[in-house]
Amino acid sequence: MNTPINSPAHTTPADASTHEEAKQILAEQAEDALMAKLRISQSYADAIVGVKKPLLTVAVRKPNKNEFFRVHPSHFLDCCLIEDKTERENFFVLPEVVPIVSSFVEGVRLHFCVTRQDVVFLWPVKLPREDRRGDAWRKSAADCASLAQDRWVRITADMNLGAYQPYVAMADLGDPKWPEESWSKVFQLATRDRMIESEQHPLIRRLLGQE
Incomplete structure (x- = not known):
């Protein structure tokens, strides 16, 4: 089976x-x-x-050509700067030190600025000179700063025009977000380690050939 x-x-x-x-x-x-x-x-x-993100550093610089920014309408200061072209850094100079290095000093209006990314910086716009040298650049920068008090603006250096060209944001980008820190505090952060208070400052000594 x-x-x-x-x-x-x-x-x-x-x-x-x-x-x-x-x-x-x-x-x-x-x-x-x-x-x-x-x-x-x-x-x-x-x-x-x-x-909360505390404000620890404030740069002293021109606006970058790709960033939209605003200028505070009431916080600014007319002062003197020396641009260290070697280190690409700006230094504040006390009035009593200016005569020692007058040929290196620029009078500027320091504007309180903030970008769309909430980056705070101070923009030193050069004041007009008596000899009117570079007048178009200085005037156009001042005009751009004035425009940025009410609108979001970015600027570029137009070499053909010989001046700064502003571009206004087409969309409504809202109000700028200014930091909680006071204008005085912002200025203190910007000037930290950038003050020239005497002719013994290393930059002054270097410019005068003393070291």
Whole structure:
């Protein structure tokens, strides 16, 4: 008597569908487990929102050609600067030191500025000279600063025009976000390590050939 041989079970389309659904459920459960590991609580998100970024550094520079910025309408200062072209740094000079290095000193109006990215900087716009040298550059810079008091502006140096060319933002970019720090505090940060108070300052000695 022959013993019957059991043949493999035949897989129906319904069984295949059930198998695929089971695999999908396992994948989704694994994904949910990973998300559960990474998910942060709402209290953490609230804490991040409440973080305050203190203002620690304020640059003294021209606006970059690709950044839109605003100028504060009432915070500015007329003062004297020396540009250290070697180090590409600006130094503030006390009036009593100016006569010693007058040929290196520029009178500027220092404007309080902020960019769309909330970066604070001071823009030294050169004041007009008696000999009117570079007058178009100086006047156009002053005009751009005035325009930026009410509008978001970016500027470029147009060599063909021989002046700064302003571009006004077409969209409504909202109001500028000025820092909580006072104008006095902003100015202190800008002048830190950049004050020339005597002729013994290393930059003065270098300009006069004393070292």
